[in-house]
Structures are given as C-alpha cells and as structure tokens.
Amino acid sequence: MSVATNLAEIPVLLRGETVMVTTWIDRWDRRRAGTWLLVLVTGAALFGAAIGWWRAPLQALFTATKFPLVLLLTALGNALINAMLAPLLGVNLGLRQSLLAVLMSFTIAAAILGAFAPLQWFVGWNVPAFNLELSSAFLGYRFMQFATVSFIAFAGVMANMRLLPLLRAHAESDGAAWRVLFAWLAVNLLLGSQICWMLRPFVGRPQDPVTFLGAGLFQGSFYETVFEAVRAVVLQQAEVQQ
Amino acid sequence: MNATTLLQQVPVLLRGETAQVTLWTETPSPARVATWLAVTVGGSSAFGAAMGWWRAPEQALFTAVKLPLVLLATGLGNALLNAMLAPLLGVNIGLRQSLLAVLMSFTIAGAILGGVAPLLAFVIWNAPPLAHSTSAGTTHAFILITIVAAIAFAGIAANLRLLRLLERLGGSAVVARRVLVAWLSVNLFLGSQVAWILRPFVGTPGLAVQFLRDEPFKGSFYEAVFYSLRRLFLD
Amino acid sequence: MTNLPPIPPEPPFSGLPTTPVPIAAAVPSPPLPGVPGTDPAERVPIGGFFAASEAILRQPRRVWFQLTQDGQVRLTFLLLGIALACALAYGLVVGTFSGGNQLWAAPLKIAGGLILSGLICLPSLYIFACLSGAHTRLAEVCGLVAGLLALTTVLLIGFAPVAWVFSQSTESLAAMGVLHLAFAAIAIRFGMKFLARGFEQLNAQFGGGLRVWTTIFVLVLLQMTAALRPILGTSEDLLPKEKKFFLSHWTESLGLTDSGASRR
Numbered sequence: 001m002s003v004a005t006n007l008a009e010i011p012v013l014l015r016g017e018t019v020m021v022t023t024w025i026d027r028w029d030r031r032r033a034g035t036w037l038l039v040l041v042t043g044a045a046l047f048g049a050a051i052g053w054w055r056a057p058l059q060a061l062f063t064a065t066k067f068p069l070v071l072l073l074t075a076l077g078n079a080l081i082n083a084m085l086a087p088l089l090g091v092n093l094g095l096r097q098s099l100l101a102v103l104m105s106f107t108i109a110a111a112i113l114g115a116f117a118p119l120q121w122f123v124g125w126n127v128p129a130f131n132l133e134l135s136s137a138f139l140g141y142r143f144m145q146f147a148t149v150s151f152i153a154f155a156g157v158m159a160n161m162r163l164l165p166l167l168r169a170h171a172e173s174d175g176a177a178w179r180v181l182f183a184w185l186a187v188n189l190l191l192g193s194q195i196c197w198m199l200r201p202f203v204g205r206p207q208d209p210v211t212f213l214g215a216g217l218f219q220g221s222f223y224e225t226v227f228e229a230v231r232a233v234v235l236q237q238a239e240v241q242q
Numbered sequence: 243m244n245a246t247t248l249l250q251q252v253p254v255l256l257r258g259e260t261a262q263v264t265l266w267t268e269t270p271s272p273a274r275v276a277t278w279l280a281v282t283v284g285g286s287s288a289f290g291a292a293m294g295w296w297r298a299p300e301q302a303l304f305t306a307v308k309l310p311l312v313l314l315a316t317g318l319g320n321a322l323l324n325a326m327l328a329p330l331l332g333v334n335i336g337l338r339q340s341l342l343a344v345l346m347s348f349t350i351a352g353a354i355l356g357g358v359a360p361l362l363a364f365v366i367w368n369a370p371p372l373a374h375s376t377s378a379g380t381t382h383a384f385i386l387i388t389i390v391a392a393i394a395f396a397g398i399a400a401n402l403r404l405l406r407l408l409e410r411l412g413g414s415a416v417v418a419r420r421v422l423v424a425w426l427s428v429n430l431f432l433g434s435q436v437a438w439i440l441r442p443f444v445g446t447p448g449l450a451v452q453f454l455r456d457e458p459f460k461g462s463f464y465e466a467v468f469y470s471l472r473r474l475f476l477d
Numbered sequence: 478m479t480n481l482p483p484i485p486p487e488p489p490f491s492g493l494p495t496t497p498v499p500i501a502a503a504v505p506s507p508p509l510p511g512v513p514g515t516d517p518a519e520r521v522p523i524g525g526f527f528a529a530s531e532a533i534l535r536q537p538r539r540v541w542f543q544l545t546q547d548g549q550v551r552l553t554f555l556l557l558g559i560a561l562a563c564a565l566a567y568g569l570v571v572g573t574f575s576g577g578n579q580l581w582a583a584p585l586k587i588a589g590g591l592i593l594s595g596l597i598c599l600p601s602l603y604i605f606a607c608l609s610g611a612h613t614r615l616a617e618v619c620g621l622v623a624g625l626l627a628l629t630t631v632l633l634i635g636f637a638p639v640a641w642v643f644s645q646s647t648e649s650l651a652a653m654g655v656l657h658l659a660f661a662a663i664a665i666r667f668g669m670k671f672l673a674r675g676f677e678q679l680n681a682q683f684g685g686g687l688r689v690w691t692t693i694f695v696l697v698l699l700q701m702t703a704a705l706r707p708i709l710g711t712s713e714d715l716l717p718k719e720k721k722f723f724l725s726h727w728t729e730s731l732g733l734t735d736s737g738a739s740r741r
Contacts, residue, residue, distance in 0.1 A: 011607045014607035014608050015608070015610045015611075015612075016608075111604065112608075114600065115600035115601045115604040116600075116601055116604075118596065118598070118601075119597055119598070119601060119693065119697070121597075122697060125704065125720075126704050126721075127720060128719070128720040140720070140722075158608055319638040319639060319642065320635075322634065322635040322637075323635030323636055323639070324635075326534055329534045329535040330632075330667050330670075336531075336535070432638070432639045435643060436642065439642070439646060459645050459646045460646070460648070461646060461648070462646045462652065464652070465647060465649060465652055
C-alpha cells in the first residue's frame, strides 16, 4: 500500500468509521503507522510554526520542531502505562493496540491542528506584538491565547470523541470504555503538561532572546509552579484578610 | 412587422397577457425592443415635460430629456445584477430575458405616464406659476401629490404586470415575488441616486433653470436623507 | 392608488398576428429530483470563462456534478480564474473612490485578500466536513470553495455599476464602506448558499460544522479589511504598520468621517 493510499485513509479516521479503524488497530501495518506519524508530525509542526511565527521566524522553526515532540514523547512515554491500564479497567487491548489507538487519536488531533494552522497564522498576523504597556496589545495577546486554546481544545475533544467508539468496540461495557478514556486522558495530561513545561518556550517573551529551550530545562515542574502560584495567591489573600 | 403593428402590442403589455409577453421576452426582435424603448422614452418624456413646464418651458425640455434617462440608466446599470439575481432566487432566465422583462415593465410605466401627461399638463396649466406657489400652498401641494400619485400608479401597475411575467417564467408565486422584491430594491436604490444626480426635475423658484445642478455628483440621495433625518431628530 | 384595475384573467390573444404560445415551452421545467447529473444537460462539461460564469448562476447542479468528475481540477481553476478576474474588476471600481494609487492597489488587495481568505479557511472546511462524516474529497471541497469565491465575485460585478455611481457621488468614506460591505454581504450570502447546497448535493450534510466554518470565514474576510487597509481610503503606506482588529479600524474610520475626513 502506498503512502498516498494511506494518506487517503486519514479522512476515514476523521469521520470516525469505527469498523474500519478497529481492523487497522487490530492488525499492525508499518506503512500505515508511518503515515499516521507523518500526519502527526506535519500537522503539529504546522500549528507550532503558526504559533511561533507571532514571536519571530526562528521561534516558528523551534516551535514547529517542539510541538510534534510533545505529542510523540507523551504517546511513547505513556505507552506502557496506557497498555496496562486498558485491560485493568476492562478494555481488552494489548501494548501495540493501545499505542496505535493513542497514536490514532493524536493523528486526528494533529490533522485538525494542521488544518487550523493557517487560521492561527492569520490571527498572529493581525495581533500586535506582545506589550504589557499597551492595553490594545495586551488584549490582542489575550485574543491570540484564546484562539490557540480554542483550536487545541477543539482538536483534543474531537480526537477523544473518535477514540471512545474504538475503546467501546474492545470494552466489556460502556462504562469500561469511559474509564479507560479518562485514565488515558489523565496520564497523558500529567506527562504532556510536564513535557510542555520542559520544552518551553513555545511563543517566548519579547524581552528574552529566541532560544530553542529555556534556561531551566530540568528546573522545577509544571505542577510545582502551579502549586507555588496557587499558594502565593492563597497566602496573599490570607495576609490581606489579616 | 411595421411600426403600427408593433405599437398595437403595447396594449397587450398593459393588459398583462403573460403568455404572449413571455414569448416576446424569449424571442426578442430588434423592432419590438425599439418600440418598447420608444414608448418608454416617449411616455416618460411627455410626463417629464409636463412636470418641468410648471417651473418654466426650458425646464420642461430639460426634464423631458432627463426623466427617460433615469429609467434607461437604472435599467442598464442594474441589467447585470438583475440577470444574476433572477436565477439565484429561482427564476432561471438569462441577461437578455431579464433585461427585456425590466424594459417591459418600464414600457408599461412609460405608457401610463405618457397617458397621464396631458392630465398633469392640464392641472399645471390651471395652477398658479411655481414662482408664486408659496402663496397658493394648496395648489402646490395638489400638484405635487398628482405627480407622486401618477408615478406611483405607473410603478405599481408595471410591477404587477412584471410579477405575472415572473410567475410564469419561474413557475412559482413565491419565487416570482422574491425576484420582484430584489429587482425593485436594487432598481429603487440605483434609481434614486441617478435621479439625485440628474436633479432638478421641477426646479426651485429661487434658483436659475438649469439642466443639472452645479455639482451634480456631489453627495448622494441617501446622505441627504440621512442628514435630514439627523437634523429632524437630533437638532 | 387603491383603484388599480384588477389584472384580468388571460384571454386567448387576438387581434395581432401571432402564433399559438406553447405553454410548456414558456414555463421552465421544475428542477429534476435526484443527485446532480440526472439531467443529461448537467453532464455536459463546462468550458470557458463565460460558460462557467453562466453555469454557476443558472446551472449550479451542473457545476456540482462536474466537480465530482475526473478532470474537475480544470473547472476549479476556471472558477478561481473567474473569482480573480471579477475581484480585480470590482477592486478597480472600489479604487475609483480615492483614485491615484488605489486604482491598482485596491484591485490587488481585494483579489489577493479574497484568495488568501479562501486558502486560509480551506483546510478547516475539509476537516469540518470529514469530522461531520461527509464523504467528500479534498478536490471537491477545493472546487466548492472556488465556486463560492467565483459566485461571490460575479455577483459583486453585478453591483459594480451601482457602486461606481455612488463612489463618484459621495465624499463620505463611511457611506462607501457601508455600501461595499452591504454588497459583499449579499454576495457572500449567495456564495455560502452555493457551498451549503453543494455539500448537500454531494451527500455531505454538516449543518453545525458548516455554520461554524461560515462564521470563521466571514470573520477572516472582515479582518482582511483591516489587515490590508487602506482598501477604500488613502494612506502614505501601502500596507498598515500597526495591527488592528477590524471593528476598531471601522470605528476609527467612522470617527474620521464624522470629523470631516473624506477621500480628498
């Protein structure tokens, strides 16, 4: 089967034709997996480039490299735990099948993100450069953030909506499929957030030079930072009340 | 077909015999089109002359030239748009047929206006001159109402005939009404502006009689309406 | 004018030498049911600029059918060519308002902006169609978008004489802006109808997704008016140095008009 034929199968994934996709997941095909990887990398790279372009062309190149890495590292890093969680929670999938299922959902998300890349670029083109002193620029930055989050959220929701029927096809019950979906989502979110944290910046601050990775690559974690931020807010609130 | 025979076809238009008119729009002949144009120009010209005569004989000549121009410029200016709107809204006719349909309605309006022109001329003949009309407010108002009523009557009759034709061409009353409303809207929109550019038609007693105002392209009809409304409600 | 004579029933025509009227010939036949291509006329390939312009107005089913056939790339490019030519022509009319450099800048910006908007939104339309379960090929979606742009710009050409008359008369930037936006809104509405019905004819119905995409496409088009400004008025720069949201650009333009600014 040629790459072109495999590419022609991507719309089948997007349409969520479960019967067809189930057979693809059950039977390993190196070329198909390669095509899915190609779509994943290209789609995510395009979207990453569109995000980074707002900061600088070099940042576009960096983000285009890092964005697919986030997806790939998350999928690979959680491959084992996902494969273990599935049978434990009632969905009869092996390591290869669960990896392919996650790869499929990431491929769908990346295809959607790739399609949204021109829109993301257009938003960036029309938003002023980030400047805290200018209220209009700050509003523009907020709008850009909103658009980016909306595109990613839409892609994520759709990818998971396509994953659920596939899990149902292998699950002993509907509840089991939901359990596995939530478990996978939880571990992917846990690892994915940390990988994002390590691979930052994706946009970059105007006052800092454009770099591939930030200075503190392995310093702290996403969750520590969130925890510290929440603690600071709570303590500040408590001081104000005292 | 000689000119007399062709002129005899005008009552067919007025009676709204759509079967025949449909055939004419589908198989146009240059002689018939010329006749329709002649009736449009002749009728509206006669009405324009009667209108302008109220101000001065020279204004009668000017308005006799300009009133047909308003109709023709509107018809031609919107020809493409009308031809596009018709199939998009459900009446599958081409540029030539839509142009002929609009020309037919203008011919009907022109014929009616031409028919009413002597009546208007008689009213104006018996009215005090426009220069003194402020002292004869009722007469002034009566003449203006007569003009508006005649134009409205001609317009409504022409459009009712056009509706019948569109119903026959489109095969549905709803579709025909949709196309008619669209055509009326765009014709009114452009026609008002063309009339604004070609003003004055009656003239103002304080101003000299002229073919066109000094700066005919300055401003638009809708801006004038907008500023008048703003003055009315905000000042 | 309530005493309007009633329209009489249609008596057989007499008094003039005419031939009997074949009613069936006078009344066009209703649209054929079924998928496009049922009517043999719809199977005739569309060739040439004017034939394609007429087909998109009068025979949309023929266009939809031809877009599903082999070699539809040619038709897609033909429709794009129509969109480009008509956008350039309408742009010229827009440029006459300010004259000078705008006579060439406005056509380029309008044609470029329109094609760029189509290109930006095309991938997401295809993805929306697929996500909604539609069995359409990318080439068909490209053809439908090209048709949307072609129909929109062809209709704008219809509005061009009206726009020209007003652009020669008014001095108000705001009035002309509103007029062009109104014409564009009408034209895009028909274009969207072509697109939506095209998807229906291709058995690819996706109401919700298409509505979302329509909103995105219209927003992109509107933002293009700010991104490529000035299109109607004049400026020292060909393209803006400052980035602005289209609503703030319009509000500022309205403010300038109120303070007496015009094209000259």
